[in-house]
Amino acid sequence: MIPEINYWAVAIATVLSMGLGALWYSPALFLDRWATLARIDMTKRGAPVALAMLVSLAVTFLTAWVLAGSVAIAWHFYGGGYLLSALVTGVTLWAGFTAARVITHDVFEGRPSQLTVLTMGFELTTVVIMALVIGLWPPAGTV
Numbered sequence: 001m002i003p004e005i006n007y008w009a010v011a012i013a014t015v016l017s018m019g020l021g022a023l024w025y026s027p028a029l030f031l032d033r034w035a036t037l038a039r040i041d042m043t044k045r046g047a048p049v050a051l052a053m054l055v056s057l058a059v060t061f062l063t064a065w066v067l068a069g070s071v072a073i074a075w076h077f078y079g080g081g082y083l084l085s086a087l088v089t090g091v092t093l094w095a096g097f098t099a100a101r102v103i104t105h106d107v108f109e110g111r112p113s114q115l116t117v118l119t120m121g122f123e124l125t126t127v128v129i130m131a132l133v134i135g136l137w138p139p140a141g142t143v
Contacts, residue, residue, distance in 0.1 A: 003072035004139035005065065012137075013064040013130040018057060020129060024122050037115035060126075067093065067127070068134045072142065082143045086135025087128070094127040 025031050035042050067090055075085040099120050106116040 003069040006139040009137040013133040082138040083135035086131040090127040090131030
């Protein structure tokens with residue numbers, strides 16, 4: 001069985017996540033802190049930004065799509081409200097996969113704990129925004 005997915009919600013969740021990333025890692029919020037903690041010299045040219053943005057767009061869409069499918073499966077299994085299913089599923093997947101993996105990698109790579117917190121804060125905020133969009137706009141005919 002393929003879960004019902006509202007692709008418009010997935011697309012909007014993707015766009016909002018990309019917008020959040022642009023704001024989160026902007027000079028207005030955490031760019032300087034992130035660059036310092038990650039030991040990135042902002043004066044040096046790195047990889048082409050266009051490639052990084054395309055990769056980010058693709059994996060962000062994948063995240064939103066997987067979340068939407070997981071929400072549909074959880075909602076069918078547990079019942080209840082679709083929005084609550086989306087939020088609980090999103091936070092659970094974030095904790096069990098994203099946060100757990102980021103912590104593991106950062107510990108082994110010797111990254112500062114403040115960088116780990118900054119990264120996990122962004123990822124949690126992204127997942128909550130995605131879950132809100134997906135939960136408030138369920139696939140047609142499901143709710």
